[in-house]
Amino acid sequence: MTATAHQAMLGFGSVRHVRLRPVRNAFDYGTYFLMLPMRTLQRNGNGTLARNRLAALSFFDKDHGDGRGPEQGGALAWLEALLHREGIDGADGEIWLHCYPRVLGFTFKPVSFWYCHATDGSLRAIVVEVNNTFGERHCYLLDRPRYGTELQAAKVFHVSPFCPVEGGYRFRFMVTPDLTRTVARIDYDDAAGPLIQTSVSGTLEPLNAASVRRALWRYPAMTLGVVARIHWQALKLLVKKTPFFGKPTPPTTFTTR
Secondary structure (H helix, E strand, C coil): CCCCCCCCEEEEEEEEEEECCCCCEEEEEEEEEEEEEHHHHHHHCCCCCEECCCCCEEECHHHCCCCCCHHHCHHHHHHHHHHHHCCCCCCCCCEEEEECCEECCECCCCEEEEEEECCCCCEEEEEEEEECCCCCEEEEEEECCCCCCCEEEECCCCCCCCCCCCCEEEEEEEECCCCCEEEEEEEEEECCEEEEEEEEEEEEEECCHHHHHHHHHHCCCHHHHHHHHHHHHHHHHHHCCCCCCCCCCCCCCCEEC
């Protein structure tokens, strides 16, 4: 991921979800998201982004990782410690965080993506940070990924009561060289084969007063809507008599490679 100047961005696009069986269920919602150059923000800040303070649209470090606040170095310090602990060297360039903001003080982040680059701009690692509605969090670390190439990880973390904790994920990440459009795709296969296909995509533009106003005008309660839609889709699956799986014990390790 490259850009002539690393600046905070907003992505306007859609989130897509298709369940293939035993009954088909699909949705496609408009959305927006943050794309933040975390190391640049740590050095220089961003006048438009409300960070660790209440605002109509804001970013809080404690919403990620182990919840550490800015006085402990924030989410970036957590991510750098994770990379060091997992033996990921060479990720000394920009680290871009793709995530939902807080809107009117509220957020829920089903998934966030940390794109970790080397100093030459090449991709060194991706950390996929997953939250479920039980307040639990888990990370999948993808070592030496490449944009456009499929990556895989075994599923170990409970997300939906309509999916077992088995099988695995197939990831594919794409971004235009000029950093104007990004796509993150996650497909889930259980023991019987492909089950769920998801993606979040968007067109990126600088985060400034105008783009923030447009985001709030188009989606005034976007993050509340994320939670409402999760429960609405769950109700639809219950009505369709989709098999239900109880919540297992969370994995003992926080990060899966």
